[in-house]
Amino acid sequence: MKKNIQGLDQYEGAAGGWGAVKACASHVLTQKSPLRDTIALFKMNQDKGFDCPGCAWPDPEHRSPMELCENGVKAVSWETTSKKASPAFFARHTVKTLWEMSDYELENNGRLTHPMKYDIITDTYEPVAWEQAFAEIGDIMRGLAPEQVEFYTSGRTSNEAAFLYQLYAREYGSNNFPDCSNMCxxxxxxxxxxxxxxxxxxxxxxxxxxxxxxxxxxxxxxxxxxxxxxxxxxxxxxxxxxxxxxxxxxxxxxxxxxxxxxxxxxxxxxxxxxxxxxxxxxxxxxxxxxxxxxxxxxxxxxxxxxxxxxxxxxxxxxxxxxxxxxxxxxxxxxxxxxxxxxxxxxxxxxxxxxxxxxxxxxxxxxxxxxxxxxxxxxxxxxxxxxxxxxxxxxxxxxxxxxxxRGHSNVQGDRSVGINEAPDEAFNLRLEQHFGITVPRAHGRASVESIKAIERGESRALICMGGNLAVAMPEPQRIFPAMQKLDLQVHVATKLNRSHLLVCKNSWILPTLGRSEQDVQLSGIQSVTVEDSMSMVHASTGGLKPASRWLKSEPAIVAGLARATLPNSPVNWEALVSDYRLIRDAIEAVIPAFYDYNQRIAAPGGFRLDNPASRGExxxxxxxxxxxxxxxxxxxxxxxxxxxxxxxxxxxxxxxxxxxxxxxxxxxxxxxxxxxxxxxxxxxxxxxxxxxxxxxxxxxxxxxxxxxxxxxxxxxxxxxxxxxxxxxxxxxxxxxxxxxxxxxxxxxxxxxxxxxxxxxxxxx
Known part of the structure; x- marks a missing residue:
């Protein structure tokens, strides 16, 4: 006979049902933004709406008014929360005290609102101006050899951001692309x-x-x-x-x-x-x-x-x-x-x-x-x-x-170039379109990158989202290795434990969530993602950003690139001003994305060619x-x-x-x-x-x-x-x-x- 243990029982019901409804309501209320959440939920996974930041299951052709699930609701309310990890929050908490929080508590402190730089004297993250952050990071990057830098990508990164990110890294001279797909x-x-x-x-x-x-x-x-x-x-x-x-x-x-x-x-x-x-x-x-x-x-x-x-x-x-x-x-x-x-x-x-x-x-x-x-x-x-x-x-x-697939765009990131060993045709088209020279050496994937950091061969880590140090095996080896780096840059929406493994120079750069409006010079922007079944579709956030200091992922990548590569022939400002130009560039470099801007205008987007589906x-x-x-x-x-x-x-x-x-x-x-x-x-x-x-x-x-x-x-x-x-x-x-x-x-x-x-x- 089983003992009655607090918190342990046998669940007898079906999946879903009223239990899922109750859990959704409870989670929305705990994030203290019910109106914002409700607006977002009616836009999630809808045509002209935004793609759920959770799993990569495809959208049906005929969608219901609320095309969502329990864990999608959790993902969105987690992002649209009214809670804020502001400069005032960081001033009250040293990194040492933050470390004592659980992983749940760290993220539940709310949305990051300002770019932050670690100060070793006070043991706190302090606010910093965007251009100052870019300039200081770029200066450090120019003092490193390309093979000493790891460029990590989370699967929440859009096609547009991922393409710019690989362009930045390759013009810099690196094929080191650890990403979350390496772990799954x-x-x-x-x-x-x-x-x-x-x-x-x-x-x-x-x-x-x-x-x-x-x-x-x-x-x-x-x-x-x-x-x-x-x-x-x-x-x-x-x-x-x-x-x-x-x-x-x-x-x-x-x-x-x-x-x-x-x-x-x-x-x-x-x-x-x-x-x-x-x-x-x-x-x-x-x-x-x-x-x-x-x-x-x-x-x-x-x-x-x-x-x-x-x-x-x-x-x-x-x-x-x-x-x-x-x-x-x-x-x-x-x-x-x-x-x-x-x-x-x-x-x-x-x-x-x-x-x-x-x-x-x-x-x-x-x-x-x-x-x-x-x-x-x-x-x-x-x-x-x-x-x-x-x-x-x-x-x-x-x-x-x-x-x-797990992350909503992990498959798309790989499709647009997040790959430690790209083929030569891709390299040549990238060079021809942008007038740059890209490296041919095989880069590092996640485990190789971590081991290179542990050995001291890698001196810098830039993370587009994710929680790399916590997600990888053997944190007892990884945590001290990360703290010996010269540079860490984390692009994120919320605080997590990887951000607390501070090193000689550490920055947290806050970015827009998938549900939030992305406004650039040409107006409101859409990004694109690829689901588990090779469908590529647009995602357009509609909510007011959690902070006026937030930047989009493409804008952050462009800011880093301009500061690191002052003589770059790439017109980073133009690309970020209108994401259609990024998609034009993707089309020029990756033929599978032909007529990219035209095809994503259709409801549901388009499917990338899949020869094996037709027996080829x-x-x-x-x-x-x-x-x-x-x-x-x-x-x-x-x-x-x-x-x-x-x-x-x-x-x-x-x-x-x-x-x-x-x-x-x-x-x-x-x-x-x-x-x-x-x-x-x-x-x-x-x-x-x-x-x-x-x-x-x-x-x-x-x-x-x-x-x-x-x-x-x-x-x-x-x-x-x-x-x-x-x-x-x-x-x-x-x-x-x-x-x-x-x-x-x-x-x-x-x-x-x-x-x-x-x-x-x-x-």
Missing amino acids: HSPTGTGLGSSIGIGKGTVELSDFDAADLVICVGHNPGTNHPRMLATLREVALRGGKIVSVNPLRERGLERFSFPQSAKEMLTGGHTELSGEYFQIRIGGDAWFFRGVMKALLELNTRRVERQQPAVIDNDFIASQTAGFNALKEDLLRLKWTDIERGAGLDRQAINAFAEMYARHERVIISYGLGITQHRNGTQNVQQLINLLLMRGNMGRKGAGICPL YRTASGKATFHVCTTEAISEDSLVNGELILATIRSHDQYNTTIYGMDDRYRGVTGRRDVIFLSQQEASQRQLEQGDRVDITALDDKGHACPGRVLRRQTVHIVSMATKSIAAYLPEANVLLSLDAVDEESLTPAYKSVPVSVSKSME
């Missing part, structure tokens, strides 16, 4: 690029209307992309099948009460989503899908022997793919005992999944960070493509791959490519003596490192974050009960304890979860991660395959 979906770009010739998903929103089966893998739509729930609901209501593959049972994958459905809200009803749920162990994805493919081969053999229709699409494989024979040989060599141990499920369950897949003609696989944030993240992605290719579920309506694969062979999996998520050597595999996860009141509140409603957690999630079986084996306090210690590749990577006094919450698995919240659990444990092909950190041991805390 780089395995998607690498894996899909090698398999189908484009590093993006192939489906459109309308494909969900035609799919017979939607397979959800390694994601939690109820929290991380709630608007997807409405799409899944439509699939279920028309008789399509949804199945989930995930170690932890998530309510948003099981059932949903649509807040905009009068019937469900008035009757307390809901729509069942996943008909079946396969709880593989954390890190068991590649084993599971290899097992499914092996089962398909065996099923196909039986069908052929009985003169029944084949389940393998041999015609598609022969005409449109390469590498199938090598994959087939690998699958036939695999032993079922190894597959079962690796996946954490028995052969019967894997066979059942394969038979279900074989019964459906048009299949979409959607996936999230539960696939990518592993040491074999790229190969995980490739196995999903392998499975789709085996039955021809690529290049046709109602079928394909659907990676679920721009790989070396010209065909979709099967890839054999050669690595595991973690070494089996670290799974001896009953150790567990840990995944870091978000709470429901959280967006990446932004903490909106202290609840995780769908998992039954209220008012706390000191929680680890464990199955009853694993708890019993360790003589643990609900509410017990435990310490979590990371293990190295040989199963040895890492004393410097420990998370102490966490509270056990027993939930429905796979064996050999444990989960804890980020960023708190990032102390357990390792900067050296990454996907070798994309360098994305292994946030979700960390071998750990669990022991009772000493009282």
